[in-house]
Amino acid sequence: MQSIASHNLKIYNSLSGKKEEFKTVANDHVGMYVCGPTVYSYVHLGNLRTFTSFDVIYRYLTHLGFKVRYVRNITDVGHLENDEDMGEDRISKKARIENLEPMEVVQKYTYDFHETIRKFNLLPPSIEPTATGHIIDQIDLIKKIIDKGIAYEVNGSVYFDVHKYNNSYNYGVLSNRNLEDLVHNTRSLDGQDDKKNPQDFALWKKADEKHIMKWDSPWSKGFPGWHIECTAMSNKYLGDLFDIHGGGIDLKFPHHECEIAQSNVCFGTNAAKYWVHANMLTLNGSKMSKSTNNNILPDEIFSSGSSLLSKTFSESSVKFFMLQAHYRSILDLSEEALKASEKGYNKIMDAISILEKFKDFSEDTDFDVIEWRKNCYEAMDDDFNTPILIANIFEAAKFINKINQSKAGISKEDWEVLNNSLNSFIFDIMGLQKQNLLNNENSKIDDVMEVILRLRDEARKNKDYILGDKIRDMLKNKGISINDSDKDSSFIID
Ligand code: AMP
Ligand code: ZN
16 A cells, blocks of 8 residues: 655646646545546547546556545536537437437447446546536526626526636636637637627527427526536535546637636636646547547457457557557557557566466565666656556566576565566556456467467368368367358357
8 A cells, every 4th residue: 555645746737737746635535527428429449548547547546545536427418519509419419310319319328438438447436427417506506607797698598708707817727828819719600699709608508499408497498508517516526626627638628618717706716726638549640539430439449340450459458558658648549559559568468477477586686676666656656657657567577577587586575566566557557457368368279279270271281171170070069160261261269
């Protein structure tokens, strides 16, 4: 067990644009809110990268001894098709197109999200609130903002008055924008006539006749704006000022900027002390995205159903690939890069297996295990630097291969430290999966099958059909079918 006091944890805060020492609001308690998925379609690997980044942060803080309350919401209403409060609600639109109840859409994709998170071994949050479950809380906040004179009602909709807010606060503090530039750069779009200024954002939208998801409110039958949801849910479960607010970097503006504005008006705080943003996973150099279809879904990784991938990859290879980049760097996904990560991850798994079984201890150790562990912690304490942690793990793997070949020695005491630390960094902190040791076993089975199949091919070439058929039948009895349609035969495990 680590002690919080022995670590000098630094976190990059988007609010200050600097790495800062992590000082919590309340001693050893941490409140962390992460914007969850909008459940109108399957989560893709880009979404998963962001959730993985925060999973590692959650795991590491817990590992250090913090008591973390991790809140990650489900956005099941209010996220419109674009950021200017325009277009249809994404969930309503999907419900209309698929002829489903909106809650059927929500249920289907929430279920998929949970399945994916479970497969990839991400920990569930402490609380997972839904936006539709907090309509009353959102209405209360909107009333508060109107009472303070920073929001106005027009034709049943309510808008946040960004210009009025900016008289007392700084709109753009998070994304480094200033209102004058925003005014200069934003156009008024059709359908925004109700707003005093195009920069204002919706807190409540009046629903038209056709709109399926709507609730009573003092202003109209309608639905909440996207930004007010997160303010309502984070405040309800974490209070007026909590420690970490996270999400993908694409949420910095306008979503998080608007959350900060709402929170300043309602509670006099920026909501969170540390605003943390995970960078994007790209595909072919462009952001992976649901709406542009430039994405790969987790299932396509397992079944190689994507035109980009000719082979399948395990969850841990994909996660290892993600964690080999720092969470604040852009990362481009390609088959080449996934293959390299798979190879690297298998090397580490092999080293872990060797170390676990190792018994041939020496008096001394030819590797400074304590210094090595310190370096690993320093990497994580430096804004959760998983690529440097992984580089250190590769160093340890190199050493393990040396002791395996009797080119170096390790004492029993150091073996214990190395074995425990490796397990805790790889499985507890990065959340990679041990069962991938089985995948290694699987790849050995593949190798053995390859030998059997090639021997059978040879027998058939030599017209020894009796032996060829015997091998086929024996494998069939074990639930393995041979496919003879290709030039070289292949096999399927039934
Ligand atoms: P959404 O479901 O679109 O609301 O997104 C859920 C989370 O995934 C948010 O934190 C987004 O910032 C994040 N996200 C969306 N696209 C990507 C991407 N290509 N790479 C990394 N994170 C992403
Ligand atoms: Zn949010």
